[in-house]
Amino acid sequence: xxxxxxxxxxxxxxxxxxxxxxxxxxxxxxxxxxxxxxxxxxxxxxxxxxxxxxxxxxxxxxxxxxxxxxxxxxxxxxxxxxxxxxxxxxxxxxxxxxxxxxxxxxxxxxxxxxxxxxxxxxxxxx
Amino acid sequence: xxxxxxxxxxxxxxxxxxxxxxxxxxxxxxxxxxxxxxxxxxxxxxxxxxxxxxxxxxxxxxxxxxxxxxxxxxxxxxxxxxxxxxxxxxxxxxxxxxxxxxxxxxxxxxxxxxxxxxxxxxxxxxxxxxxxxxxxxxxxxxxxxxxxxxxxxxxxxxxxxxxxxxxxxxxxxxxxxxxxxxxxxxxxxxxxxxxxxxxxxxxxxxxxxxxxxxxxxxxxxxxxxxxxxxxxxxxxxxxxxxxxxxxxxxxxxxxxxxxxxxxxxxxxxxxxxxxxxxxxxxxxxxxxxxxxxxxxxxxxxxxxxxxxxxxxxxxxxxxxxxxxxxxxxxxxxxxxxxxxxxxxxxxxxxxxxxxxxxxxxxxxxxxxxxxxxxxxxxxxxxxxxxxxxxxxxxxxxxxxxxxxxxxxxxxxxxxxxxxx
Numbered sequence: 001x002x003x004x005x006x007x008x009x010x011x012x013x014x015x016x017x018x019x020x021x022x023x024x025x026x027x028x029x030x031x032x033x034x035x036x037x038x039x040x041x042x043x044x045x046x047x048x049x050x051x052x053x054x055x056x057x058x059x060x061x062x063x064x065x066x067x068x069x070x071x072x073x074x075x076x077x078x079x080x081x082x083x084x085x086x087x088x089x090x091x092x093x094x095x096x097x098x099x100x101x102x103x104x105x106x107x108x109x110x111x112x113x114x115x116x117x118x119x120x121x122x123x124x125x126x
Numbered sequence: 127x128x129x130x131x132x133x134x135x136x137x138x139x140x141x142x143x144x145x146x147x148x149x150x151x152x153x154x155x156x157x158x159x160x161x162x163x164x165x166x167x168x169x170x171x172x173x174x175x176x177x178x179x180x181x182x183x184x185x186x187x188x189x190x191x192x193x194x195x196x197x198x199x200x201x202x203x204x205x206x207x208x209x210x211x212x213x214x215x216x217x218x219x220x221x222x223x224x225x226x227x228x229x230x231x232x233x234x235x236x237x238x239x240x241x242x243x244x245x246x247x248x249x250x251x252x253x254x255x256x257x258x259x260x261x262x263x264x265x266x267x268x269x270x271x272x273x274x275x276x277x278x279x280x281x282x283x284x285x286x287x288x289x290x291x292x293x294x295x296x297x298x299x300x301x302x303x304x305x306x307x308x309x310x311x312x313x314x315x316x317x318x319x320x321x322x323x324x325x326x327x328x329x330x331x332x333x334x335x336x337x338x339x340x341x342x343x344x345x346x347x348x349x350x351x352x353x354x355x356x357x358x359x360x361x362x363x364x365x366x367x368x369x370x371x372x373x374x375x376x377x378x379x380x381x382x383x384x385x386x387x388x389x390x391x392x393x394x395x396x397x398x399x400x401x402x403x404x405x406x407x408x409x410x411x412x413x414x415x416x417x418x419x420x421x422x423x424x425x426x427x428x429x430x431x432x433x434x435x436x437x438x439x440x441x442x443x444x445x446x447x448x449x450x451x452x453x454x455x456x457x458x459x460x461x462x463x464x465x466x467x468x469x470x471x472x473x474x475x476x477x478x479x480x481x482x483x484x485x486x487x488x489x490x491x492x493x494x495x496x497x498x499x500x501x502x503x504x505x506x507x508x509x510x511x512x513x514x515x516x517x518x519x520x521x522x523x524x525x526x527x528x529x530x531x532x533x534x535x536x537x538x539x540x541x542x543x544x545x546x
Contacts, residue, residue: 033543035492038453039451059527060525
């Protein structure tokens with residue numbers, strides 16, 4: 001199966017790989033997927049006092065499309081409000097990366113990761 | 127270069143197209159050996175006769191060529207040429223062996239024994255026969271990939287018509303104990319069929335010493351052309367079968383259709399070369415494989431070999447690179463042509479059923495790569511592969527949340543994952 005140029009670009013030059021301090025109150029962490037299913041994404045966001053996502057980091061275990069999906073969303077969420085970030089749809093991710101039907105679940109997982117990270121941040125900031 | 131019994135130089139090199147990846151997928155297919163192609167060529171053009179034409183020289187010379195090829199195929203498995211039926215490949219041979227024998231003896235016997243790690247074409251044919259009313263026992267394998275001979279013996283009943291056990295597994299390269307299996311089948315009165323697609327030319331085979339009644343062979347797995355294979359069918363004691371393809375009665379009525387002379391000739395030559403060079407080639411491949419495994423282990427912690435190392439063909443490794451997903455890894459080793467047991471590489475969402483049958487965890491099955499070495503693999507290829515794979519694994523582990531957890535001492539099995 002051939003990958004799109006954008007998937008290859010994100011795979012070879014992943015944006016924002018890394019970790020933020022999960023104990024920091026300004027950081028929300030989302031961990032989604034399962035090793036048994038072949039993909040796990042960890043997405044972290046750092047939220048400013050004004051409610052803007054000022055930093056995002058990811059780590060992903062998965063295929064090229066899963067890595068690309070998570071790399072892409074770290075770029076997209078930066079600078080957005082929590083509501084704006086929560087409105088990112090898996091279809092937007094799939095469209096941007098030209099994912100084939102068998103890889104749509106990678107984009108679904110990336111959307112879930114954003115929502116999980118936001119939920120974690122909201123829970124911590126209470 | 128050293129001379130062989132065939133009077134030709136050994137192991138010609140096969141130049142790679144510029145920019146083409148290093149080929150390490152020899153269990154998927156092999157290139158035609160240039161020596162094979164050379165002997166095939168005249169049979170496409172000036173010697174184009176139908177080997178079944180009895181009336182003129184075109185037919186006679188084609189028939190002679192086909193019969194010589196039949197002898198070459200028979201020779202590598204210790205059979206008589208009369209016992210070799212040409213087919214389109216091992217899938218057809220497996221179908222013919224199982225359906226043909228089951229159908230012929232269906233009035234007396236209705237039970238088949240096979241193994242869970244067989245190739246899909248054996249398993250799917252067994253499923254088909256189950257739908258027709260046959261009962262099938264699927265033997266499990268141990269964690270090393272080999273069957274338990276006691277379980278095999280216990281599974282064979284007086285209703286068992288045929289036992290089908292592959293010689294060499296296509297994913298993990300392990301060699302089943304054929305002679306022992308053959309002895310059990312003979313004692314219990316069941317025919318022994320073995321899918322030898324991955325075995326012929328790789329390990330010594332003797333249909334008589336091993337009590338093999340039917341054997342499937344593939345041309346393109348041993349540096350012959352694609353589109354041809356053979357089924358060995360024992361004559362004494364005679365094995366009978368109902369043909370899948372009826373027509374002009376070629377191949378002793380077991381497989382009608384005009385034989386493809388060039389393919390037969392190439393397949394025969396491939397067998398002759400493989401037989402002449404097997405011992406030396408196996409030694410060379412073993413050296414390369416040991417270097418590959420050793421080199422990877424030296425660079426990478428947390429890698430695991432799937433399947434037994436000792437009872438294994440020299441040209442195969444199947445390794446799980448923990449915490450790195452297989453398809454992601456294949457994308458990272460794009461300078462290599464390899465395959466993975468990861469679910470993502472197949473249409474189904476299940477990882478390799480072969481690795482699962484060994485008891486490999488689903489998580490680990492997702493991280494596996496199959497590395498297949500063969501006749502045109504060089505020491506330089508292996509050094510390149512070690513560096514390329516190790517670099518990619520290190521890169522992907524640095525990106526893997528599971529690797530972080532491993533380093534922090536978190537057992538990933540202790541986490542409640544939301545399976546999707």
